[in-house]
Amino acid sequence: MNLYNPHSIIKVAHRGVPSLVPENTIASYKHALTLNIDMLEIDIHRTRDNKLVIIHDPTTDRTSLEKGIIKNLTYKELEKYDVGKWKGESFVGERIPLFEDVLQLIKNVDIKLLIEVKQPEKYPGIEEQILKSIDENGINEEQIIIQSFNKKSIQKFQALRPGIKLGVLIKKKDKFISKSTIRKIGAYANYINPNYKIVTKRFVEAAHQSNMKVLPYTINDKQAAHDMLAIHVDGIITDYAQSLEEWLEE
Ligand code: G3P
Ligand code: CA
Numbered sequence: 001m002n003l004y005n006p007h008s009i010i011k012v013a014h015r016g017v018p019s020l021v022p023e024n025t026i027a028s029y030k031h032a033l034t035l036n037i038d039m040l041e042i043d044i045h046r047t048r049d050n051k052l053v054i055i056h057d058p059t060t061d062r063t064s065l066e067k068g069i070i071k072n073l074t075y076k077e078l079e080k081y082d083v084g085k086w087k088g089e090s091f092v093g094e095r096i097p098l099f100e101d102v103l104q105l106i107k108n109v110d111i112k113l114l115i116e117v118k119q120p121e122k123y124p125g126i127e128e129q130i131l132k133s134i135d136e137n138g139i140n141e142e143q144i145i146i147q148s149f150n151k152k153s154i155q156k157f158q159a160l161r162p163g164i165k166l167g168v169l170i171k172k173k174d175k176f177i178s179k180s181t182i183r184k185i186g187a188y189a190n191y192i193n194p195n196y197k198i199v200t201k202r203f204v205e206a207a208h209q210s211n212m213k214v215l216p217y218t219i220n221d222k223q224a225a226h227d228m229l230a231i232h233v234d235g236i237i238t239d240y241a242q243s244l245e246e247w248l249e250e
Contacts, residue, residue: 010235011244012039012114014218015056019239022087023063024054025094029105035241039145041114042102044130046123051075052099052133055083058119060096062086071122099130103137114145114215116169120153127156131164141165147193151185158188167191167215172198179206186210193217193237196224201231208232222247 013035016028024043032040043056047070060068064081075098084094106113120126134144147167148154154166168185170177172195183206185192192207196216207214213234219225220239225247228236238244 009229009248010039010213010215011037011241011248012041012215012235012237013037013241014041014237014239015043016040017239017241019220020242022084022091022094023239024056024097025083025091026097026101026105027084027091027094029097029102032241033105033109033111036245037111037241038235039112039114040106041116041237043116043118044099044126045070045118046126046129047075047078048072049074049076050129052126052129053078054097054099054102056118058122099133100137103134103139106143107137107139112143112145113139114147114167117146117148117150117153120148120150127153127160131157131161145191147191155188165190167193169217170194170198174198177203182206182212183210186212191215196228199228199231199233204231204233 013032015023017031018028021028021031029040042054044052045055045058046052055070058070060066060081063083063086065085066081079095081096082092083096084091117126141164145165145167146157147169149169151168154168157164157166166189168189175198189212192212193215196219199216204214215235215237216228216233217237218239219228219236225236
């Protein structure tokens with residue numbers, strides 16, 4: 001029995017296609033754009049000289065052979081870091097992208113950008129700055145969804161730009177999230193995106209009752225994808241965007 005319509009599932013390439021190409025690099029995003037996906041997910045931090053950059057961790061330690069703390073480095077210093085080599089010689093030369101580079105990459109492409117604002121509490125004014133950059137790069141807000149674990153930051157986005165689509169991320173440790181908390185989030189967010197290990201049918205129903213979509217992260221095998229679809233989540237965030245179609249066909 002078909003429990004879902006594979007065409008209506010929102011397919012999200014998490015940090016590009018990190019199972020094939022180093023995460024959060026332009027090469028990884030370009031690869032994602034060749035696949036049948038609906039959204040591209042990226043992570044934002046800010047440099048010492050206030051440049052918005054795309055990297056998951058607050059440091060370069062995991063994804064570069066050189067150590068560094070993003071908020072303590074200028075972009076000129078940071079752009080020297082190679083974020084491809086740690087995954088193999090064939091990726092040497094990949095650089096930490098600027099947010100505006102990604103905006104230009106997705107401009108006029110039929111895909112949505114799911115922007116995760118990392119630790120916004122460390123970067124005062126980052127909400128205004130992100131919105132300004134979206135506007136200055138001529139991106140229609142219809143193409144954007146902004147998400148964060150930080151609810152206050154998401155509420156600030158809502159106050160600044162009521163029309164833009166927003167998401168709240170939920171950690172695994174928040175397994176016992178109540179229906180009333182979900183309802184409160186639904187007052188300002190359009191998506192509630194939990195660690196897939198805590199998603200239940202009741203969670204999904206509560207989110208839908210509050211008019212939110214559910215995009216669980218990070219689903220990296222077919223069984224987990226099928227388990228999620230059986231409880232009617234709206235999409236799948238994965239490191240294996242190249243496998244999604246195959247997973248959804250069966
Ligand atoms: O998009 C959801 C997911 O990216 C959140 O967790 O740690 O992979 O950024 P993380
Ligand atoms: Ca993320």
